[in-house]
Amino acid sequence: MPSIIVHGGAGQWANADEAAVLAGVEQAARAGWEVLRAGGTATDAVIAATVVLEDHPLFDAGYGSFVNAEGEVEMDALLCDGANFNFGAVAGVRRIANAIQLARIVLEKTPHCFFVGDGADALAAAHGLEIIPNINLVTPKEYALFHERWAAGHTAPRTGLGTGTVGAVALDAQQRIVSATSTGGTPDKPKGRVGDCPIYGSGGYADDHLGGTSATGQGENIMRTFLCKNAVDHMQTAAAQAAIRQAVETLAARIPNPEAGLIGVDAQGRLGAYHSTAAMPIAWVTAEGTLSSAMRYTGQFG
Ligand code: GLY
Numbered sequence: 001m002p003s004i005i006v007h008g009g010a011g012q013w014a015n016a017d018e019a020a021v022l023a024g025v026e027q028a029a030r031a032g033w034e035v036l037r038a039g040g041t042a043t044d045a046v047i048a049a050t051v052v053l054e055d056h057p058l059f060d061a062g063y064g065s066f067v068n069a070e071g072e073v074e075m076d077a078l079l080c081d082g083a084n085f086n087f088g089a090v091a092g093v094r095r096i097a098n099a100i101q102l103a104r105i106v107l108e109k110t111p112h113c114f115f116v117g118d119g120a121d122a123l124a125a126a127h128g129l130e131i132i133p134n135i136n137l138v139t140p141k142e143y144a145l146f147h148e149r150w151a152a153g154h155t156a157p158r159t160g161l162g163t164g165t166v167g168a169v170a171l172d173a174q175q176r177i178v179s180a181t182s183t184g185g186t187p188d189k190p191k192g193r194v195g196d197c198p199i200y201g202s203g204g205y206a207d208d209h210l211g212g213t214s215a216t217g218q219g220e221n222i223m224r225t226f227l228c229k230n231a232v233d234h235m236q237t238a239a240a241q242a243a244i245r246q247a248v249e250t251l252a253a254r255i256p257n258p259e260a261g262l263i264g265v266d267a268q269g270r271l272g273a274y275h276s277t278a279a280m281p282i283a284w285v286t287a288e289g290t291l292s293s294a295m296r297y298t299g300q301f302g
Contacts, residue, residue: 001171002042002045002171002173002269003036003269004036004171005168005264005265005271005282005284006025006050006168006169006284007168007214007261007273008025008028008053008058008059008281009059009163009216009280009281010164010216010217010259010276011164011217011278012277013281014278017058021058021295022293022294022295024053024056024059025053025281025282025283026283026293027052028166028168028283029049029168029283029293030285030291031049031052032046032170033285034048036173041172042172042176043079043081043178045170046168046170046178047100047101047104049168049170050168050182053166053182055098057141059163060163060165060185061166062075062097062098062099062137062184064139064142064184065137065138065142065185066158066184066186066187066189068185068193071150072094072134073134073137073184074094074185075094075099075184076089076195076203077089077099077100077102077181077182077183077198078103078181078182078198078200078203079103079104079107079178079179079204080180081107081206082177082207082212083208085207086107087107087200088110089114089115089198089199089200090103090106090114090120090198091116091194091198092117092120092192092194093117093124094117094134095121095124095132096121096124096130096131097136097137098129099182101124101129102115102120102123102127102129103182103198105123105127106123110123114198116194145158157186157188158187164261164280165183165195165197166216167181167182167215168214169213169264169265170212171265175267176208177206177211177212177265178212179213180204180214181197181203181216183219185219195223196219196220196222196223199223201226202223202228203215203219203228205232206232208267209267210233210236211232211240211266213228213232213244213263214262214264215228216262217258217277218258218259218260222258225247225251225255231262231272234246234247235264235266239266239268239270239272241270241271241273241299243264244262244273244274245272248261248275252276258276261273261280262274270301271284271286273301278296279295280297281294281295282294
């Protein structure tokens with residue numbers, strides 16, 4: 001039976017308008033669920049959900065991305081297809097609204113898996129995605145913050161902002177599992193820095209026989225433990241929730257202050273979510289069609 005889960009990023013989310021954040025993740029889950037309910041594919045469902053979050057100013061992806069140290073947005077995205085161990089990834093993308101749509105183009109329209117930088121933006125143009133000025137990806141709030149910091153001579157990256165990468169994982173009626181992950185990266189990152197998001201097995205992973213996952217949080221830590229692949233491997237013997245918790249706890253046991261979050265679906269349609277951070281907004285729709293959301297994992301999926 002189809003199901004979908006989305007996340008809006010693991011972090012502190014201090015002083016966040018939680019009602020607005022939850023409305024955002026619910027809107028994304030609903031968009032994905034409408035696709036599944038109409039008999040659509042898991043790929044179409046996770047793309048629909050992720051585009052909602054990329055277009056939403058409260059989430060660190062697309063419009064809403066943090067700027068890098070030079071005041072520019074550089075986005076990464078990954079789409080993983082569980083049918084045949086295939087993926088499309090992009091990194092350092094600067095001139096399109098929806099990096100996840102470009103990841104899909106890489107997966108479906110090229111014989112390659114990963115494009116970066118100007119070449120990725122050129123691929124987007126060649127396939128008809130609209131090319132936009134980078135500044136269009138910067139919210140007025142982020143623009144003001146950058147100029148404030150610049151004027152004050154701050155060079156250290158902002159910490160504790162507590163929003164994060166977005167993602168979605170879906171199982172469709174044909175038992176296909178697809179995961180999507182998209183990010184604007186960490187605040188004030190050095191130009192050219194890439195985190196876990198577009199790294200296959202780290203920022204996302206899917207295997208129709210086991211399950212799929214999407215990660216969020218401190219990318220360097222997540223990459224070091226192949227967090228998403230690790231969790232799906234645990235699904236050989238555990239349901240999604242236990243597998244995901246085990247993967248995050250393994251990371252936390254070995255790497256201090258991991259700041260990681262993970263969502264997923266197993267091949268039986270069971271959902272999972274866990275985070276080491278104060279919060280991670282999630283929304284999900286079960287096979288019965290019930291939409292739910294939570295700012296923090298509560299141990300219940302109903
Ligand atoms: N998880 C997103 C990043 O570290 O860039």
